[in-house]
Amino acid sequence: MSKFYNIRLEINRYDPDTQLSWIQTYQVEVGGILRFVDVLRKINDEQDPTLAWASSCEHAQCGSCGIIVNGKPLLACELLVKDAVEQFDTYTFRLRPLTVAPVLRDLVVDLEKAYDRVHEAKPYLIKPAPLPPEGDEYRISQETLETYIEATQCINCFCCATACISSHRHFLGPNVTMANIVRLMDPRETEKNERMDILYREDGVYRCHTSRACSFVCPKEIDVSHFLALGKEGKF
Amino acid sequence: MEEKLTIDSTIKCDVLVIGAGGAGLRAAAQIGELRPGTKIIALTKVTSPQKSHTTTAQGGMAAVDPKDPEDRPIFHMFDTWKGSDCSADQNVIKTVCNMGWEEVVWLERHGMHFSRTGEGRIAKRPFGGHMLNFGEKKSFRACYEATRTGKGIMDTVWDECLKYGVDFIGQCIATELLFEGDRCIGAIIFRYPEGKFFAILAKATIVATGGKTKMYQVNSNCRGNTGDGLALALNAGLPVMDLEAVQFHPTGMVGPGILASEALRGEGAILRNKDEEPFMERYAPTAKDLAPRDLIARSIITEIREGKGLFNEDHNAHHVWLDLRHLPKEVHEKKIQEIESFFRRFVGVDPEKELCPVTPTAHYQMGGIPTNEYGEVQRDSKIIVPGLFACGEAAAASLHGLNRLGTNSLLELITLGKVTGERVVEYLKDAEDPEALPPDAGHIIFDQFSTYLNSQGNEKYAQIRDTLRNLMMEKVGIFRSEKPLTEAIETLKELKEKAMQIQIGLTSLQTNQDIWQIWELNNLITVSMVIAQGALERKESRGAHFREDYPERSNEFNYHTLVYMPEFNKITFGKRPIDMSMLEAKGEHFELFDYIERKY
Numbered sequence: 043m044s045k046f047y048n049i050r051l052e053i054n055r056y057d058p059d060t061q062l063s064w065i066q067t068y069q070v071e072v073g074g075i076l077r078f079v080d081v082l083r084k085i086n087d088e089q090d091p092t093l094a095w096a097s098s099c100e101h102a103q104c105g106s107c108g109i110i111v112n113g114k115p116l117l118a119c120e121l122l123v124k125d126a127v128e129q130f131d132t133y134t135f136r137l138r139p140l141t142v143a144p145v146l147r148d149l150v151v152d153l154e155k156a157y158d159r160v161h162e163a164k165p166y167l168i169k170p171a172p173l174p175p176e177g178d179e180y181r182i183s184q185e186t187l188e189t190y191i192e193a194t195q196c197i198n199c200f201c202c203a204t205a206c207i208s209s210h211r212h213f214l215g216p217n218v219t220m221a222n223i224v225r226l227m228d229p230r231e232t233e234k235n236e237r238m239d240i241l242y243r244e245d246g247v248y249r250c251h252t253s254r255a256c257s258f259v260c261p262k263e264i265d266v267s268h269f270l271a272l273g274k275e276g277k278f
Numbered sequence: 279m280e281e282k283l284t285i286d287s288t289i290k291c292d293v294l295v296i297g298a299g300g301a302g303l304r305a306a307a308q309i310g311e312l313r314p315g316t317k318i319i320a321l322t323k324v325t326s327p328q329k330s331h332t333t334t335a336q337g338g339m340a341a342v343d344p345k346d347p348e349d350r351p352i353f354h355m356f357d358t359w360k361g362s363d364c365s366a367d368q369n370v371i372k373t374v375c376n377m378g379w380e381e382v383v384w385l386e387r388h389g390m391h392f393s394r395t396g397e398g399r400i401a402k403r404p405f406g407g408h409m410l411n412f413g414e415k416k417s418f419r420a421c422y423e424a425t426r427t428g429k430g431i432m433d434t435v436w437d438e439c440l441k442y443g444v445d446f447i448g449q450c451i452a453t454e455l456l457f458e459g460d461r462c463i464g465a466i467i468f469r470y471p472e473g474k475f476f477a478i479l480a481k482a483t484i485v486a487t488g489g490k491t492k493m494y495q496v497n498s499n500c501r502g503n504t505g506d507g508l509a510l511a512l513n514a515g516l517p518v519m520d521l522e523a524v525q526f527h528p529t530g531m532v533g534p535g536i537l538a539s540e541a542l543r544g545e546g547a548i549l550r551n552k553d554e555e556p557f558m559e560r561y562a563p564t565a566k567d568l569a570p571r572d573l574i575a576r577s578i579i580t581e582i583r584e585g586k587g588l589f590n591e592d593h594n595a596h597h598v599w600l601d602l603r604h605l606p607k608e609v610h611e612k613k614i615q616e617i618e619s620f621f622r623r624f625v626g627v628d629p630e631k632e633l634c635p636v637t638p639t640a641h642y643q644m645g646g647i648p649t650n651e652y653g654e655v656q657r658d659s660k661i662i663v664p665g666l667f668a669c670g671e672a673a674a675a676s677l678h679g680l681n682r683l684g685t686n687s688l689l690e691l692i693t694l695g696k697v698t699g700e701r702v703v704e705y706l707k708d709a710e711d712p713e714a715l716p717p718d719a720g721h722i723i724f725d726q727f728s729t730y731l732n733s734q735g736n737e738k739y740a741q742i743r744d745t746l747r748n749l750m751m752e753k754v755g756i757f758r759s760e761k762p763l764t765e766a767i768e769t770l771k772e773l774k775e776k777a778m779q780i781q782i783g784l785t786s787l788q789t790n791q792d793i794w795q796i797w798e799l800n801n802l803i804t805v806s807m808v809i810a811q812g813a814l815e816r817k818e819s820r821g822a823h824f825r826e827d828y829p830e831r832s833n834e835f836n837y838h839t840l841v842y843m844p845e846f847n848k849i850t851f852g853k854r855p856i857d858m859s860m861l862e863a864k865g866e867h868f869e870l871f872d873y874i875e876r877k878y
Contacts, residue, residue: 058786074626075533075592077534077624086740087739088740091739091782092784094789094791100500101334101500101624104328104331106325150789153325153326154326157325160326165436165440166437166440170387179382179383183394184394184396186398187394191391194433197429
């Protein structure tokens with residue numbers, strides 16, 4: 043049995059009907075192993091059904107529940123109350139929506155709009171290599187796969203893009219740039235020219251200021267900046 | 279507030295896919311490949327198809343590699359038939375098992391990042407119930423991408439759909455199917471951000487809304503797996519099939535319900551009760567902690583019922599322990615580190631030093647909208663509904679019957695998704711554009727939303743949701759019998775009444791989480807009622823359906839349950855025969871495809 047915590051959440055509210063914004067405070071008593079999604083649900087259940095927030099799988103595998111807690115972008119489904127108290131050394135938490143897309147209401151942002159950028163990276167194989175002579179699947183050695191498999195774990199939660207110090211208007215963003223780099227490293231992709239054009243375009247990889255914020259906040263623990271560095275070097 | 283609900287505008291397309299998960303988008307990709315230029319619209323409740331529930335599947339996708347010197351598709355067919363407790367359809371089993379490998383290759387060639395062997399080929403691992411030589415020894419036929427096979431599959435089919443220019447409409451729900459006579463011609467949808475209704479007229483419509491076990495207190499489903507597609511079909515007067523077949527995974531993590539994979543017990547993890555007794559020794563003296571899923575789940579619940587379980591106050595859930603403390607450091611660090619990290623991350627325990635709380639978690643529902651082997655939706659066991667298709671977990675073709683083998687669900691999404699796509703392309707050849715929006719289009723959803731918005735009641739959404747989830751877990755869960763099921767049906771009627779009287783917090787339709795969740799809750803209650811009624815009607819135990827008052831399988835129930843419920847609790851039952859075509863064809867080993875015993 044974990045102990046109970048009395049925590050205070052200061053949450054950014056936004057009402058699209060009146061276009062008013064304000065900060066609302068909720069005081070909640072919760073068990074230490076509840077996650078922030080559970081806490082938000084508890085607020086809905088017991089205090090305020092109108093507070094809007096987003097989530098889907100709540101297994102840290104879909105990236106729908108990204109929020110900013112005390113300045114740090116993270117997934118609300120994997121932040122336990124007891125860990126938050128320890129990590130931030132406080133019982134008061136300031137919750138804000140991610141900054142990568144327009145806010146729809148409260149903590150909900152329009153990730154559909156943010157995804158438009160992902161589509162620009164063409165995450166599919168644009169021009170697949172000729173089929174292997176042996177038939178069946180392409181042969182990819184474990185060593186080759188090891189060089190880029192980490193990057194394929196990206197769930198496009200946009201935590202990295204939120205933490206990124208480059209302006210969203212001038213940079214495609216770490217996750218999107220990495221999605222393109224993965225396919226540059228994938229031996230099955232032969233359309234390198236178009237990919238290089240995406241990589242080095244005006245809002246491409248050189249807009250990255252190498253703060254490495256992306257690597258530090260990534261919930262999947264991907265070293266995003268490593269892949270961006272490969273992109274800058276042109277080493278795939 | 280009295281706001282008049284209207285349809286904002288009408289969008290036309292060739293194919294409407296409701297639910298953009300693995301199955302829906304595999305179908306869409308097939309249509310894109312075979313018929314370039316087809317205008318396809320795919321709807322999703324989440325912001326991008328990449329966020330679909332398919333993405334959380336871990337283990338693998340079963341497929342027999344023709345280059346494997348030992349394995350053969352017939353072994354896989356047998357395992358699937360036996361695993362289903364003789365209630366799957368053999369025509370479907372045959373199609374799916376024969377297609378498995380070509381679909382694995384399709385995924386690989388389209389960019390999926392499968393784990394590899396030393397030779398650079400797709401790696402395979404064993405999985406429960408998948409055997410060589412008709413149950414002799416374990417086979418290696420689960421193709422996987424580390425512990426995120428579902429994500430690999432989801433990304434691949436989503437990517438292909440991007441390539442073919444499929445239009446995605448995110449953050450929306452399909453609220454009502456549209457018909458022109460018998461033919462389905464699209465759906466009414468509601469978009470969350472603007473709070474507006476749109477009509478989509480389509481030559482063909484595919485329902486692929488996925489899983490539906492969110493009505494159980496502990497479950498591994500995502501927030502949106504609320505049975506919406508099934509409610510759509512039921513509201514349209516169409517049947518659903520075998521909904522009583524709900525699969526519980528024995529070890530879900532308390533409280534998020536995430537699976538603590540069998541791999542842990544495979545490495546030597548032991549289940550213990552509150553006295554730390556290794557209780558599986560009593561229930562399965564030989565197999566112990568590696569007994570079949572359903573047996574372990576029942577043993578855990580028995581321990582809990584006998585007061586030998588524990589209670590977690592944070593998550594309000596009963597549980598037992600999974601003990602990993604005795605495992606060698608090397609196993610902790612090399613073999614199970616990823617699954618272990620879930621305990622650290624989501625439950626806050628250190629499995630190397632502490633006991634881990636686990637409890638059975640509702641994981642998968644075998645039943646769904648009945649289709650034939652081509653994904654065409656059936657009105658009854660013989661007649662199909664023109665223009666309407668279904669695939670994936672929302673559908674029942676049925677590959678799994680009343681019980682599913684691990685790694686067969688990802689296989690089903692991809693194979694039957696493709697087959698459905700092909701059938702849609704056939705259908706489009708002669709299909710005409712729908713004439714016009716039916717005059718009463720929207721009436722179902724407008725009635726529902728008006729009720730929610732204008733409710734004068736003071737019922738609480740959370741209270742009804744929690745009552746439902748406890749009720750289903752206790753009375754329509756792992757153990758079932760007549761009295762609790764009858765009581766559950768009565769309570770469900772009360773909950774339905776209450777759900778119409780919820781005090782709504784927000785009456786604007788824009789990004790209104792409240793009304794969205796009330797709508798979902800109504801779908802959950804609807805689907806729960808069908809599960810309970812089906813469970814009461816099936817007076818036998820088969821696969822995942824276990825009746826304490828009828829603990830044996832009975833030949834009397836060698837059929838699929840069809841349930842119609844055009845209005846809440848106005849139930850009509852039907853039957854669909856089990857396809858036994860492999861037995862009847864009298865081919866190789868046909869005798870094994872009779873009603874055999876399910877013993878491992």
